Amino acid sequence: SESKSCIFRLFRYRRCLRDLKELGYVKVFSDNLGEASGVTAAQVRKDFSLFGITGNKKGGYIIDALIDKLNYILGKDEVQKVILVGTGNLGSALLRYKGFDKEDIQVSAAFDADPAKQMKSGVLQVYPVKDILDYVKTNRIRVAILAVPSVVAQESAEMLIAAGIRGILNFAPVTLKVPEKVIVNNINLAIELENVIYHVSVREKN
Amino acid sequence: SESKSCIFRLFRYRRCLRDLKELGYVKVFSDNLGEASGVTAAQVRKDFSLFGITGNKKGGYIIDALIDKLNYILGKDEVQKVILVGTGNLGSALLRYKGFDKEDIQVSAAFDADPAKQMKSGVLQVYPVKDILDYVKTNRIRVAILAVPSVVAQESAEMLIAAGIRGILNFAPVTLKVPEKVIVNNINLAIELENVIYHVSVREKN
Ligand SMILES: NC(=O)c1ccc[n+]([C@@H]2O[C@H](COP(=O)([O-])OP(=O)(O)OC[C@H]3O[C@@H](n4cnc5c(N)ncnc54)[C@H](O)[C@@H]3O)[C@@H](O)[C@H]2O)c1
Ligand SMILES: NC(=O)c1ccc[n+]([C@@H]2O[C@H](COP(=O)([O-])OP(=O)(O)OC[C@H]3O[C@@H](n4cnc5c(N)ncnc54)[C@H](O)[C@@H]3O)[C@@H](O)[C@H]2O)c1
Structure with missing residues (x-):
């Protein structure tokens, strides 16, 4: 189903964001995140808008804020x-x-x-x-x-x-x-x- | 792709046929095989006809012959x-x-x-x-x-x-x-x- 594959992608974005954070990145644009997780930038933006996640066009998304939001959505905010x-x-x-x-x-x-x-x-x-x-x-x-x-x-x-x-x-x-x-x-x-x-x-x- | 999922089903039919053989069955109809492997009888017949496997309407398929044919098609005829x-x-x-x-x-x-x-x-x-x-x-x-x-x-x-x-x-x-x-x-x-x-x-x- 559409929503199941979207969730699957959110997990993937979260893993990629954690890897980017480990490499020292603080911000990310939807096209880099798309590339790192094997989808188009448009898919990233579409998935995020479904869950009310917004970034600002010029500055991109703040990685920490994104990870927190995804943790909350995916129930990963606790062990x-x-x-x-x-x-x-x-x-x-x-x-x-x-x-x-x-x-x-x-x-x-x-x-x-x-x-x-x-x-x-x-x-x-x-x-x-x-x-x-x-x-x-x-x-x-x-x-x-x-x-x-x-x-x-x-x-x-x-x-x-x-x-x-x-x-x-x-x-x-x-x-x-x-x-x-x-x-x-x-x-x-x-x-x-x-x-x-x-x-x-x-x-x-x- | 269509052919990949067909192959996946052939593997499943082979496992089901081996289980039926272990239970002592000698023959099987496409509806029993379908039921055992979670598909319709029509799907079984369609998959088999793609690979030239035929049975006779009244008597069904002979399990040993089916297993041999599937072993050959799937490359399972050797370790x-x-x-x-x-x-x-x-x-x-x-x-x-x-x-x-x-x-x-x-x-x-x-x-x-x-x-x-x-x-x-x-x-x-x-x-x-x-x-x-x-x-x-x-x-x-x-x-x-x-x-x-x-x-x-x-x-x-x-x-x-x-x-x-x-x-x-x-x-x-x-x-x-x-x-x-x-x-x-x-x-x-x-x-x-x-x-x-x-x-x-x-x-x-x-
Ligand atoms: N243990 C699990 O239940 C489990 C579950 C899922 C995934 N994994 C993954 O499977 C892999 C193995 O996990 P593990 O728990 O068995 O780890 P482990 O450390 O117990 O075993 C790894 C083995 O690989 C050997 N090794 C290291 N470099 C090698 C090389 N260049 N060539 C050949 N052998 C080499 C090590 O000597 C060691 O025996 C890991 O990538 C792990 O993430 C493990
Ligand atoms: N070993 C593998 O690499 C591997 C790979 C794929 C799948 N499997 C499957 O995983 C399962 C376990 O495989 P294994 O190799 O660890 O087998 P195993 O025989 O080494 O371990 C099975 C464990 O289950 C315990 N056990 C038996 N009945 C139990 C019960 N009612 N409640 C709780 N524990 C019970 C046994 O005491 C034993 O410690 C099997 O179904 C096997 O087919 C194993």
Whole structure:
């Protein structure tokens, strides 16, 4: 939809503005911001006007003010907390990933069914699954990363939704059946790799 | 494009057919296959006719024959070999992932710049970066998974391309500049998570 792709661009503008700020820039024009984020200057101005963001023609936009406005619109004005369920090979790598912090996202707690995993892992204590309900309710967590084996992914998702989770980043290569009100983003790395292999082979053949 | 989404569907039909075969099915009609893969029966028949796949109206399609045809069309009739560069937190999880084997994709060799990592890791020996050139040329590898830090991702990609790699599954959150002939599929897990968080928060507000 139109609004979804606009939001997607606002996230991209925010990342580009943060990079420009890191490089020492204080102001930016819509054509530089467009170039940095891969769209036309007109698209930038159109997106900004949809959200009431104005700059002045001669001076451009002030980067700090833009970042603040975008943070407010995108809900990035506070650290966003999520939980991680499953701290095996993939889960433990995600637990150590600094890229989430950079986007002001914090994995605030981790859970695993295996007692041997319920110990301090790097930065966080890993809790038993039975603690998920209390933790999600008390801390009003809405989003979870699911890194459990396929055979338990559906039941794990149901338990999370019952606790109050409304968004899941799912790594198990299964289709989760969830109510309309829940958002699931499936990451299937085998399919992503398969696609690259296919498009390379097609190019080779032609 | 039309043909890209058709190919995407063919991969999906193949996965569904493999699941149906595992459940003991021998034949399938276009409406069951459509239902299993989330499209209409007419779409299935249209996609198949584009690739010269025919079934008989009364008896449907024979699952084994369909899988063989799709394997041939999609280049899945042999194991597809890729290499992995960077065996840190994420790379080592990917090295142990059984989901690639299930899609007949094999990570046949792994490489890392850190001498401490150049030892046997689970299933494979991890080689030094200087061995990439020989290995890619000798084994005619075309696709690589890139799981190195952002600061070395561009230079690592350039070295891979010089060796003969034409497709990269990139996990570093940077935009790789590569020649037109190279396909890059970027996976940015922080952005994927950020999107889930945003869409959940929008639903809460409304
Ligand atoms: N390893 C990878 O690189 C990779 C890549 C892509 C997708 N995946 C997918 O991600 C998921 C996790 O993969 P992995 O390689 O980390 O597997 P893993 O077996 O190493 O880890 C799974 C973890 O989940 C825990 N667990 C099992 N049942 C649970 C439950 N009911 N509640 C909470 N925790 C539970 C296990 O104790 C284990 O620690 C799988 O679905 C896999 O297909 C993994
Ligand atoms: N850990 C995660 O869950 C995760 C999630 C998403 C994205 N990523 C991205 O994936 C990449 C890898 O992340 P990580 O957490 O595994 O980092 P890491 O630091 O644990 O691993 C990086 C590995 O790359 C090796 N390396 C460094 N320079 C190299 C070079 N020139 N050639 C080959 N190997 C080299 C290092 O020795 C190390 O083993 C990063 O770009 C990161 O942003 C990681």
